[in-house]
Amino acid sequence: MDFFDDLVRLETSLWNTIERRLASEGRIGLATLQALQVVHRHGGDARVHELSHDLGITIGAASKLADRLERDGLIARRPNPDDRRSSLLSLTARADILRREAAVVSDEVVNRLVEDGEDGEDVGALSGAIRRLQARLGEVAEVRS
Amino acid sequence: MDFFDDLVRLETSLWNTIERRLASEGRIGLATLQALQVVHRHGGDARVHELSHDLGITIGAASKLADRLERDGLIARRPNPDDRRSSLLSLTARADILRREAAVVSDEVVNRLVEDGEDGEDVGALSGAIRRLQARLGEVAEVRS
DNA sequence: AAAGATTGACTAATCAATCTTG
DNA sequence: CAAGATTGATTAGTCAATCTTT
Numbered sequence: 001m002d003f004f005d006d007l008v009r010l011e012t013s014l015w016n017t018i019e020r021r022l023a024s025e026g027r028i029g030l031a032t033l034q035a036l037q038v039v040h041r042h043g044g045d046a047r048v049h050e051l052s053h054d055l056g057i058t059i060g061a062a063s064k065l066a067d068r069l070e071r072d073g074l075i076a077r078r079p080n081p082d083d084r085r086s087s088l089l090s091l092t093a094r095a096d097i098l099r100r101e102a103a104v105v106s107d108e109v110v111n112r113l114v115e116d117g118e119d120g121e122d123v124g125a126l127s128g129a130i131r132r133l134q135a136r137l138g139e140v141a142e143v144r145s
Numbered sequence: 146m147d148f149f150d151d152l153v154r155l156e157t158s159l160w161n162t163i164e165r166r167l168a169s170e171g172r173i174g175l176a177t178l179q180a181l182q183v184v185h186r187h188g189g190d191a192r193v194h195e196l197s198h199d200l201g202i203t204i205g206a207a208s209k210l211a212d213r214l215e216r217d218g219l220i221a222r223r224p225n226p227d228d229r230r231s232s233l234l235s236l237t238a239r240a241d242i243l244r245r246e247a248a249v250v251s252d253e254v255v256n257r258l259v260e261d262g263e264d265g266e267d268v269g270a271l272s273g274a275i276r277r278l279q280a281r282l283g284e285v286a287e288v289r290s
Numbered sequence: 291a292a293a294g295a296t297t298g299a300c301t302a303a304t305c306a307a308t309c310t311t312g
Numbered sequence: 313c314a315a316g317a318t319t320g321a322t323t324a325g326t327c328a329a330t331c332t333t334t
Binding site: 002003004005006007008009010011012013014015016017018034037055056106110113114123125126127129130131133134136137 | 147148149150153154156158162163179201251255258259268270272274279281282288
């Protein structure tokens with residue numbers, strides 16, 4: 001199971017590296033960035049359910065995450081007109097700016113790692129392989145509860 | 146920064162999938178397995194420092210992790226003869242059995258994903274690329290504090 | 291002073307129970 | 313009853329302060 005260990009180690013190291021860079025520049029944290037990106041990508045259709053699914057956390061965790069983002073003025077909840085059980089989440093103007101700025105920093109770190117090395121062209125193939133494995137793992141990968 | 150997102154998503158999905166399989170068989174959790182593997186790999190020379198380094202968590206978190214493992218009878222702390230500031234960590238006999246059993250399950254999940262698909266031979270290259278990127282990221286990847 | 295580890299206050303995750311709406 | 317979400321109790325992480333040993 002060397003492959004899995006290597007995968008975890010790289011993900012952890014890269015995550016920590018990006019997190020440090022963001023902190024050193026006084027930006028939002030990487031976990032917050034990931035959450036804001038989910039809301040952004042879903043346009044006006046983000047619910048707590050999408051946070052849970054896309055981040056791979058439980059519904060309970062996603063609900064509390066939305067609470068914190070709302071408390072910090074990063075998202076707004078408005079009633080879902082199609083289903084009164086849920087709310088629709090959207091980024092505040094300020095959050096969208098912070099999101100974009102942090103994304104630039106994160107991209108910089110990743111690109112510096114991935115580009116202009118001898119391994120430069122590996123990355124296309126690498127990304128493809130990762131996405132194929134992800135597809136293979138498929139819908140089996142939901143979080144319980 | 147698609148590459149990083151894909152990496153995170155695969156790692157998360159695979160982690161959750163393995164975790165569910167372990168839980169369904171009544172084994173130790175994946176985080177515990179990872180910790181026991183670190184102690185195992187370091188032979189008699191594991192300290193709290195190694196847990197922190199290899200798992201990518203802070204020293205404080207590693208210290209508390211060692212507390213829990215010790216409390217649950219999975220590791221023993223004995224005084225480090227060479228340096229009285231630290232203890233040496235070793236697996237209990239029971240922990241080594243649980244570690245091996247859980248590793249088999251984890252390997253099964255990963256191998257089923259990775260082998261005998263059309264992507265079978267990708268994985269060698271994939272692992273290599275991941276390890277090269279990890280090396281490139283290098284020692285920069287320590288956790289602060 | 292620096293290195294290794296521990297501890298307390300805080301933050302964020304899980305799980306289970308519960309509430310509301312479909 | 314299902315699905316979506318919230319909440320309370322518990323668990324595990326971070327950070328900062330501290331203690332001991334080098």
